[in-house]
Amino acid sequence: MATTLRAVKGMNDILPPDSARWEWLEEQIRSLMRRYGYANVRTPIVEPTALFVRGLGEVTDIVEKEMYSFEDSMNGDRLSLRPENTAGVVRSMIEHNLLRDGGRRLYYIGPMFRHERPQKGRSRQFHQFGVEALGYAGPDVDAELILLLRALWRQLGLVEGSDIRLELNSLGQPDERQAHRAALVDYLTAHAQQLDEDSQRRLHSNPLRILDSKNPAMQALIEAAPKLSDFLGADSLAHFDAVRAVLDAAGLAYRVNPRLVRGLDYYNLTVFEWVTERLGAQGTVCGGGRYDGLIEQLGGKPAPAVGFGLGMERLLLLLEELKIAAPAEAPNVYAVVPAADALPKVFAALETLRAAGVSVLMNAGLSGMKAQFRRADSSGARYALIFGDEELARGEVALKDLRDAAVPQRSLSLDKVADWAAELLNA
Structure with missing residues (x-):
């Protein structure tokens, strides 16, 4: 293995x-x-x-x-x-x-x-x-x-x-920092026994960084060091x-x-x-x-x-x-597809919607309507488009509001897919 x-x-x-x-x-x-x-x-x-x-x-x-x-x-x-x-x-x-x-x-x-x-x-x-x-x-x-x-x-x-x-x-500017550096090195050298190992290493190579030390034992020493603002x-x-x-x-x-x-x-x-x-x-x-x-x-x-x-x-x-979360992004529509032989018509409709700016999610491989509706609900989509056999035989698709049960389910014509986009985007 x-x-x-x-x-x-x-x-x-x-x-x-x-x-x-x-x-x-x-x-x-x-x-x-x-x-x-x-x-x-x-x-x-x-x-x-x-x-x-x-x-x-x-x-x-x-x-x-x-x-x-x-x-x-x-x-x-x-x-x-x-x-x-x-x-x-x-x-x-x-x-x-x-x-x-x-x-x-x-x-x-x-x-x-x-x-x-x-x-x-x-x-x-x-x-x-x-x-x-x-x-x-x-x-x-x-x-x-x-x-x-x-x-x-x-x-x-x-x-x-x-x-x-x-x-x-x-x-x-560099010349001002050089004058401050010289004064700082003189000061730190006079107190070298109080410097930690890292600061001793930096004393002659990069003494300004010593002022940025977070070592609590060195804070009083740092506070009394020459200040760049004076130069x-x-x-x-x-x-x-x-x-x-x-x-x-x-x-x-x-x-x-x-x-x-x-x-x-x-x-x-x-x-x-x-x-x-x-x-x-x-x-x-x-x-x-x-x-x-x-x-x-x-x-x-x-x-x-x-x-x-x-x-x-x-x-x-x-x-x-601070519990500041990114806004949840959910698809506008979840497509419910009961039968695999409906896929050619389903894809034609969904691609038209996507081209118009509607976000659509589909998991046609899930077995059973209940499983697909559970997935549709958890996706956060506002609507489900149900491509059932009876609806497709009439050249239609069912539109179900997943967030408001009081809104009745209705049918939309497959011949007018592009006309749905504004409604689905602006809900």
């Missing part, structure tokens, strides 16, 4: 009825993107490993520990499954010179891959919805992305402030103030968090996270910010950019926790 094959650990099937929740969320996102004028972009799942080393930084956790990388057996190229998609989108824009005519507002939905311990809300294959606004330098686009996310929360039924809240910070120049402060002014005018509450640094090296100026208290340790639902140096870093002409990434699994977990 052959060994049963199973999915790779941490890479999960999404099956009905759960897949309907995913489709609903994706439809909500796509409708929002149309309203904000963002176009869809689809990049390869496999990219050159060098893209992520250059884009994310060699000493980030993603590059050091989490990427699925391999050597192409055909030509020896080093390749990786994408752990995030900002670098891939930027690579695509450079390769196809898509910024030659001005800025681009883009979004993507798709799978990413990181080799980490699977847990609730975190899988090795996970899915992100992301937005990248390339070629725009102003604080208005930073604010636009944040407000776009607020619109998504409201569309989904989340309440900002209680279900989900905004944290905001500015990382300034920001006038232009960086003005940019941050302009973002805040738009959010204030829009009535969006937020918390300025000076310890918010994000996990990747390419960010500058505005950074933000939408977080929740409803999911325990997995509290960050969405994060993003400005990355004005990345396009040049990856070989393109210097151009500003800002974006965000949202974890689809984590957002669906939050909706589930």
Whole structure:
């Protein structure tokens, strides 16, 4: 007997009825993107490993520990499954010179891959919805992305402030971060005995990430560390103030968090996270910010950019926790077919209805009328179309209202199938 094959650990099937929740969320996102004028972009799942080393930084956790990388057996190229998609989108824009005519507002939905311990809300294959606004330098686009996310929360039924809240910070420019970094390294070196093993490793490679540590024993040390905001120049402060002014005018509450640094090296100026208290340790639902140096870093002409990434699994977990369900989708009609020899006429009628936009479900192979009616009722369909021998002999089909027993059953003419559609759709 052959060994049963199973999915790779941490890479999960999404099956009905759960897949309907995913489709609903994706439809909500796509409708929002149309309203904000963002176009869809689809990049390869496999990219050159060098893209992520250059884009994310060699000493980030993603590059050091989490990427699925391999050597192409055909030509020896080093390749990786994408752990995030900002670098891939930027690579695509450079390769196809898509910024030659001005800025681009883009979004993507798709799978990413990181080799980490699977847990609730975190899988090795996970899915992100992301937005990248390339070629725009102003604080208005930073604010636009944040407000776009607020619109998504409201569309989904989340309440900002209680279900989900905004944290905001500015990382300034590279020279300002370098001055802060030097002061931070001096401070942390003086208190090296209080650092945990992970922070000691990062002390000289990526000290800013130490400020993001969740280790309770280090929180007092982190709180007393030099603050980046004290090193920001006038232009960086003005940019941050302009973002805040738009959010204030829009009535969006937020918390300025000076310890918010994000996990990747390419960010500058505005950074933000939408977080929740409803999911325990997995509290960050969405994060993003400005990355004005990345396009040049990856070989393109210097151009500003800002974006965000949202974890689809984590957002669906939050909706589930709050008991926000996707609207139930049921067929308009369930076809009850007592006899197999009726199928040619049945299919002709059903295909006409489907072409007119009516959703129809049929399980003609079920034995007996009772079994088919039970299935019709459980399907959630409003109507049953009954293709009985007597009705078909008269060139008709019976229409039964499955949700209101007081409505009498009636007959419809098979010659006028297309005329039924409006009635069946608008019930």
